[in-house]
């Protein structure tokens with residue numbers, strides 16, 4: 502069916518970019534400001550790709566990438582329909598709150614597919630899945646390091662031999678980031694799942710792509726996320742290989758680069774395969790205090806290697822942090838202040854063993 506039916510957006514017109522202000526259903530969301538959504542309905546029929554950012558409100562390069570895609574994708578060149586939502590978690594975006602939604606203090610990316618009678622975040626994720634994701638043929642959720650985190654760009658998808666997981670991995674590989682992490686179970690215990698896993702369970706191939714971090718508008722990170730989504734459009738045959746005119750359009754210079762803090766965000770050169778990782782090991786501190794990492798995102802670490810220390814406010818070491826695995830540091834807490842049981846980093850491992 503073209504244009505596709507996505508009831509919450511009303512009538513979509515072929516060959517047009519349309520701006521929508523939508524109210525998500527859910528009693529807890531009744532007083533929300535409307536959320537901007539952009540539909541780019543191709544002149545020609547094809548699949549529906551749904552892309553959002555801002556599940557975490559402080560991941561700015563992801564948010565900017567969605568905004569830029571909305572301004573640069575040309576409906577005349579698209580086969581199918583691209584639906585873009587720059588920010589899901591608007592309360593966190595407005596208040597610069599990392600990780601959670603400030604209304605219920607819940608991390609929305611741990612409660613997918615949500616619950617229509619649950620807390621604010623549960624109703625919000627439920628609405629996202631049911632109003633958008635289930636109407637799509639593929640789903641891309643853009644993230645990055647949150648305000649206190651730096652990372653090396655990577656893509657996550659569900660592990661498995663089933664059709665949906667296989668298609669998800671193909672999309673993840675096509676995105677073009679250096680690492681692809683396939684995950685078979687949640688990395689943190691919680692009520693629900695992450696976006697990509699919940700979408701896959703509904704039969705929609707899905708990925709979560711991460712670039713940039715530390716609360717900054719890193720231009721390279723915006724660029725790799727924009728190009729990654731364009732790679733996905735080409736993979737899904739929604740954009741022809743020569744449809745390159747949109748690349749680089751709308752590129753802005755930002756005054757404060759994060760280049761000194763975060764590793765460079767680069768797409769793989771054509772013909773290079775991403776490194777596939779199959780296990781995500783998260784490290785926590787036992788003690789609250791000052792965190793002194795010895796490693797940077799993208800660094801390879803060995804099992805038993807001392808990768809940082811946590812000290813008290815007298816300057817004495819409380820704890821040495823030792824890597825429990827061989828792997829690569831995918832994300833790292835950069836802010837020195839850490840809480841008891843505070844998250845320090847995530848290490849991706851090549852095998853499940």
Ligand SMILES: [Zn+2]
Pocket residue numbers: 556557560644645647
């Ligand atoms: Zn995130």
